Amino acid sequence: xxxxxxxxxxxxxxxxxxxxxxxxxxxxxxxxxxxxxxxxxxxxxxxxxxxxxxxxxxxxxxxxxxxxxxxxxxxxxxxxxxxxxxxxxxxxxxxxxxxxxxxxxxxxxxxxxxxx
Amino acid sequence: xxxxxxxxxxxxxxxxxxxxxxxxxxxxxxxxxxxxxxxxxxxxxxxxxxxxxxxxxxxxxxxxxxxxxxxxxxxxxxxxxxxxxxxxxxxxxxxxxx
Numbered sequence: 001x002x003x004x005x006x007x008x009x010x011x012x013x014x015x016x017x018x019x020x021x022x023x024x025x026x027x028x029x030x031x032x033x034x035x036x037x038x039x040x041x042x043x044x045x046x047x048x049x050x051x052x053x054x055x056x057x058x059x060x061x062x063x064x065x066x067x068x069x070x071x072x073x074x075x076x077x078x079x080x081x082x083x084x085x086x087x088x089x090x091x092x093x094x095x096x097x098x099x100x101x102x103x104x105x106x107x108x109x110x111x112x113x114x115x116x
Numbered sequence: 117x118x119x120x121x122x123x124x125x126x127x128x129x130x131x132x133x134x135x136x137x138x139x140x141x142x143x144x145x146x147x148x149x150x151x152x153x154x155x156x157x158x159x160x161x162x163x164x165x166x167x168x169x170x171x172x173x174x175x176x177x178x179x180x181x182x183x184x185x186x187x188x189x190x191x192x193x194x195x196x197x198x199x200x201x202x203x204x205x206x207x208x209x210x211x212x213x214x
Contacts, residue, residue, distance in 0.1 A: 053176075060173050064166040065191045076190035079174050081182045102185075 013038065021100045023084070026050055028095040035094075050086075054079075054097050058090050126151075129208055136194070137209040139163045143171065148204070167198045167207045 009027075016025050017038050026037040028051045037047035062074040077088040080102060089096040129138045130151045139160050140149040145168030150160035167187075175184050187198040199206040 057170070057173050061170060061189050064170060065189060068162055068166065069191075069193070072191045072193055074189065074191055076188075078186075078188040078190075080185045080187070082185055083182050 016098055019100075022098060024050075024097075024099040026097040028055060028097065030093060050097055050099070051095075054086060054088050055095055058088050058095060062090065132210075134210045134212075135208060136211045137163065137207075139167070139207040139209075141167060141205050141207065142203060143168060143205065145169070163196065163207050163209065164205070166196070167205045171198060171200050171205055 013025060013027075016022060024038055026034050026047050029035050032051055032055055034047040034051045057079070058074065058077055061077050065072050065074045074090055077090070079086045079088070083102060085100050085102050087096075087098040087100070089098075126138060126140070126149065129135060137159065138149075138151040139147050141147045141160075141164035145161075145165045147157060147160040147164040150157060150163075152159045170187055170189065171184060174187055184200045186200060187196075189196045189198070194209055194211045197208045197210070199208075
């Protein structure tokens, strides 16, 4: 990966991690191995765990989307909890996972603000 | 929340620009309310099933002291937003024009 466009990948990683609220980033290959992650304290075991869990969820979501419409395909997945939001962007060769904090401005019954 | 408020919220969601469907279902995937017009509720059943399955799959991914709030599944033509509650799921389908 470093041999082909490694600088571009680093630019992308820096661009995402510099965004306010972003807590972590993982890039996964097709075999489910994390090839890049930005965790510091927990390091690799946490990255491996996120890879396995969210890759499985992304595959399930893709199956559900294709079941509804054969010509459709999954582009993006967001899993939002009370504290964190995990963004999953699947691609042919790689899977990008970003973890960010959730703000506390979501108290309206219908949140008409723009999503972050 | 009174029944009237639930109705007004559902109506507001249904007639929002870009929204093509709204389904309220329980955690087992049984649709309770939907905005589709087909009598056999096929589309509502499909979306309810999808929402229940994804919510079930996503719940274990969180920490013990965290709860699932919502899921957004974006595909090429549409985005399905699944708002999660202890007993119910609210599914909103919105289409894109590209």
